[in-house]
Each structure stands twice: as C-alpha cells, then as structure tokens.
Amino acid sequence: DTAVSQTPKYLVTQMGNDKSIKCEQNLGHDTMYWYKQDSKKFLKIMFSYNNKELIINETVPNRFSPKSPDKAHLNLHINSLELGDSAVYFCASSHGRVETQYFGPGTRLLVL
C-alpha cells in the first residue's frame, strides 16, 4: 500500500501551459506539504495545509495555487509554466509532528 502517492510521475510540457499535480495520502495524517527540489537537490517548502487550511505559504509566485479538497488530498496547480519551474515536486504528510514527514515519490516536471 502506497502511503503518499503523486500523479503524474513525469510531466513534460511547453512554456505557458497550465498543469496540475495531485497528491494523496492514506496515512490519516492531518498536515500535507508541497516541496520543490531543484537541479542541485535543494529541497524547499512551498506550501503546507493542516486540515484543509493553508498554514505555510512561502515566497512562491502566485502562478502556483495549492488546493486541498480534504485532509487526504493536496493538489498543486501551476499556471503559465516557465522554464524555471522545471524541478521535482514532492508531496509530504505528517501527523502532529512536523519533524516526521512522509514523502511521496515525486513528480518530475520538465518545461520546454
């Protein structure tokens, strides 16, 4: 059973397009996160939701919009994709302790 799953695993798209990445966790956790890992492997928090409420919104362009329909899902929609958006996007979840996060397998986004 996959704990944190993301779809799609790979996404290749043209500049200017709009795309979405979906994340689901079956761990019963109440907090979910989106991270961006750039080509140098630097992992940086983008957003965090607790019980569907946004609690972290780092300095991210407003082309990125997270949506949490319920505690188990956190989606990321990206408008007007740019070359610099190419990265691996990880979803994670935790329950009560931000220190112990469970990460999904990542979505590799390539913008051409």
Added chain:
Amino acid sequence: QKEVEQDPGPLSVPEGAIVSLNCTYSNSAFQYFMWYRQYSRKGPELLMYTYSSGNKEDGRFTAQVDKSSKYISLFIRDSQPSDSATYLCAMNQGGSEKLVFGKGTKLTVNP
C-alpha cells in the same frame, strides 16, 4: 549566510568504512534535528530524529547534535552499498510547521 550548510560531496567510501556526514546552522532557535535519506529518483525518508543536544543511536546509525557549536553529525558504521544515497539534514524551530533542509550530501559506498 544560509540557515543550514551541508557539504554536497560527493563522498565515496569502501564498504565497511565509517562515514561521517555533517551540517552546520546559523539559527540558534532550531531545536529539532533530522536526517533524511534519499535514494536516486525517490522521495526522502526519515532516518533519524533528535531533539536538542546529545546523541541518538539506531543500529549502525548515530546522530549527534552540538548546539553550542551549531553542528550536527550523522555517523554510519560498517557502511554498506545499500547506504549509497543522498543524506539531507533538516531542522525545525519547534512550534513552526517548517523544516529547513540542507542541500544534501551524496554518498557512494563501493563494494
């Protein structure tokens, strides 16, 4: 100065070696210290988690925190080829929902 500094390596050692991985940090408010392991093309997974200063041991892995020096370490004894991965340190202030990660050190253990 970045909040968390970590030598990206790469680090290559023979099987059986003792490996030492380190991070330094500048924010004295950090109280929780984690080590995550990330295999190639996979998500990070939590390896060790320590609160405040001191040592914590789990099998072949030992995590050390020296808050006075703002320095944390992960030691791997009797390293195995399966330990080959990128090791990311991460820190949290406590009361914050945000983890701050180091850039990761890529480790290769050669058979």
